[in-house]
Amino acid sequence: MLRVSILLCLLSPTLFCYGASNQSEEWWRDTFIYQIYPRSFKDSNGDGIGDLNGITSKLEHLADIGVSALWISPIYKSPMVDFGYDIANFTDIDPVFGNFTDFAKLVAKAKTLGVKVLLDFVPNHSSDKHPWFLKSIQKIKPYDEYYIWKDAKMLNGTRRPPNNWLSIFQGSAWQWNDQRKQYYLHQFAVGQPDLNYRNPALCEEMKNVLRFWLRLGLDGFRIDTIPNLVEDNRFLDEPRLPNTGLPDTDPNTLQHIYTVDQNETYDVLKTWREVLDETKGTKKLFLTEAYTDLQHLVKFYKYGSNIPFNFMFMGDLNNRSSTVDFKRAMDKYLNAIPPGETPNWVVGNHDQNRISWRFGVRRSDWLSMIAAVLPGVGVIYNGDEIGMENRPLSYAETVDPAGCNAGPNRYTLYSRDPARTPFQWDNTTSAGFSTSNKTWLPVNSNYKTLNLQAQKRVLNSHYNIFKKLVQLKKNPIVKEGSTEIIIVQSVLGVVRRLPGRNPIxxxxxxxxxxxxxxxSAWMNIPDRMTVYAADAGSGITPGSSVNLTRFNIPGSASIIFV
Known part of the structure; x- marks a missing residue:
């Protein structure tokens, strides 16, 4: 069967063949991975902030929906300037989340339920409260070169930053330190100084961080913002883009040719892959976050990333995209995947608006359906499985530094808070997230009707649809079949085929x-097929047999046939 599938691939550029892999140890293939933002998942002690024991108490939910792994956003010791992405100790847990005993219980329980555990690895920067940085300020060796320090430029007797680089969180990427009498680089918040990967001692420190957590039973890591890891060592000004209409402090006014996607970044990743491969037992997984072009994205496979995140649903495609836009993006991506490697489809995450905000409430199940039917791994964010929606926040309610730094007139363009509100478990106090009425971010007021408990009682709810999608991933046709993407009168069609079987x-x-x-004629499929899943708003009943020779497709519908 595999030979026939490969032949089909060679005959038509619209066919992608994923095929059966001889890399059977790669447990993540053809599964869904579930991201947990710990502050917002489940609060176990009533302080309004989610924690490790809260996650542990809800692990049955992950086993129930059938995901292969959970990826936990940072739980490290932190001043929480960027809510855990500013790390003061890479090998300690912040008390707000719990302790190592709590972590061990979480890992042990997850494994008994058959769920792998992944943790965020945040290597681009530390907190400015990290002991390494405090020693670097004092020029104590070897820490003196653990960060990017540069002398000031003097212009007419006035101190200026070394170059025009801008922080992703607005304003100069350089901060003056009066004690050291130099500027340090921070591509994110001022409290997140960039680490120096041209320093061998720092490189070894970060490899030891990986080893530390692997010894605690982790199955892999998601690497945060990897394109920013290494900067061009000439420290040249970045070209300014013309006519952006944006303030000079906005990073989107620059063409980032010296601060992202440097060749040395891939070399660093390769050394981390070697660390993961030192570990005996189950093969360890690397997920890499890179908002970059396709050429740079697929290069991560070669250097050790198993799943370089595919963010097409968060950048290239949105509710204004045409069917041709969808087909072109998907074909281009699948055609670029190196032979034997795993495609992936990121449905949502903690940095982007909820699906319903990006594509519309009516289309909340779209991306999960795409991720289920197309080859490879689906990655979902907590709440995607129940169709959670953005909760608009006032500037006074905003806590995300990306939004706060943009100011009251522009914060909605950058704040990630609306997608980070607490998980809606039921219709009790604070949506069952916490026993406290005051939570770190407000609960969406729609929790009375939009919650997991309510959806469990509805046959065709987001939750029950998602459970079926996870099961579909295990179908041999999805695991091994060829893929064809077709346009049918402004309707996007995907056909998965294996010889001798009905298509999906x-x-x-x-x-x-x-x-x-x-x-049927457009897609070369049987005249009649059975509805496996359909979005709730379509009015189409799962399990019904449908005549596809004259099929009435409802507007905005998403339907899977078997």
């Missing part, structure tokens, strides 16, 4: 109104 078919309507067409 996905239809996504980008039309507002209904579309009546001969889907």
């Amino acid at each position: 078919v996905l239809l996504l309507s980008l039309n507002i109104g209904n579309t009546v067409t001969d889907v």
